[in-house]
Amino acid sequence: MSALGIEGYREFLARRDGDADLLHRRLASREEFFGGLEADPVRSTRPIDRDVFARNLHRRRPEPGLSPEMLFLLATAKLNQAERFGVGLGETYGRNSGDDTLPERVYMELEEHYHTRLLAYVLDMFGLPFHVVPPPMVMRQFVKINVFLPERIGFGFVGAAEMAGCIMFDELRRVGVELFADEPDVAARIESLYSEILTDEVGHVGYCAARCTSAERTVMRWLYPRFGRLFARQTAEISMLIDPKKLHARLDEPFNVDQLTAGLPNDTFLAAHP
Numbered sequence: 001m002s003a004l005g006i007e008g009y010r011e012f013l014a015r016r017d018g019d020a021d022l023l024h025r026r027l028a029s030r031e032e033f034f035g036g037l038e039a040d041p042v043r044s045t046r047p048i049d050r051d052v053f054a055r056n057l058h059r060r061r062p063e064p065g066l067s068p069e070m071l072f073l074l075a076t077a078k079l080n081q082a083e084r085f086g087v088g089l090g091e092t093y094g095r096n097s098g099d100d101t102l103p104e105r106v107y108m109e110l111e112e113h114y115h116t117r118l119l120a121y122v123l124d125m126f127g128l129p130f131h132v133v134p135p136p137m138v139m140r141q142f143v144k145i146n147v148f149l150p151e152r153i154g155f156g157f158v159g160a161a162e163m164a165g166c167i168m169f170d171e172l173r174r175v176g177v178e179l180f181a182d183e184p185d186v187a188a189r190i191e192s193l194y195s196e197i198l199t200d201e202v203g204h205v206g207y208c209a210a211r212c213t214s215a216e217r218t219v220m221r222w223l224y225p226r227f228g229r230l231f232a233r234q235t236a237e238i239s240m241l242i243d244p245k246k247l248h249a250r251l252d253e254p255f256n257v258d259q260l261t262a263g264l265p266n267d268t269f270l271a272a273h274p
């Protein structure tokens with residue numbers, strides 16, 4: 001089942017992303033998607049204070065009194081920094097490079113690169129820059145464990161982090177669409193950018209699950225809500241935007257792929273259920 005699942009996932013990735021070019025960090029179809037975004041730029045009319053944003057990006061806890069819109073943009077930027085940190089580290093250490101690298105690993109690494117760009121586009125609609133800021137210390141250690149764990153035991157761990165990531169992206173997507181409902185093109189763009197990420201991340205979850213034994217999948221399911229709570233705690237803006245009780249309740253329920261993918265405009269592929 002797993003082997004078939006991974007084979008199917010490889011085909012799905014080639015279909016969804018087109019040719020993969022690791023040296024130039026390019027996926028052919030993804031470039032087309034970005035071309036479409038650039039040809040049709042969307043700008044919010046909300047006044048967002050760039051200095052307040054930049055200042056708070058460097059703070060563990062945001063200054064009091066920030067608007068939910070500002071909190072949403074800070075959460076987007078900070079989640080992006082945690083991802084970027086992990087992707088950059090994996091790349092620097094050549095985690096997915098070499099003759100024996102499986103094709104899906106190259107696709108997955110490149111997809112993660114694009115997540116940085118997708119989230120930067122969210123900020124760009126508000127005239128906000130993409131700044132490189134290291135994530136908080138606990139998140140840095142967490143990311144390092146993910147990157148440096150031996151592959152065999154790493155899949156359950158990374159998979160659980162991918163599961164938790166799916167919930168964060170899904171929740172932020174919902175919040176973003178609600179917050180900017182009065183600017184329909186902005187809300188639609190937020191939905192589209194986050195949906196791209198979610199489509200990829202669901203695929204990553206399925207891949208990790210497919211590489212796990214059933215005992216390892218049990219561990220993956222056990223870790224997932226714990227990682228979810230860690231992410232929310234480490235990104236204070238998330239806990240301020242999303243009712244922690246509701247978030248915890250969602251994390252304590254079984255991971256629901258159908259619920260996550262119901263509204264997605266793209267095909268998704270789950271090599272194995274976690």
Ligand SMILES: [Fe+2]
Nearest residue numbers: 083112115201
């Ligand atoms: Fe990602």
Ligand SMILES: [Fe+2]
Nearest residue numbers: 112162201204
């Ligand atoms: Fe991922």
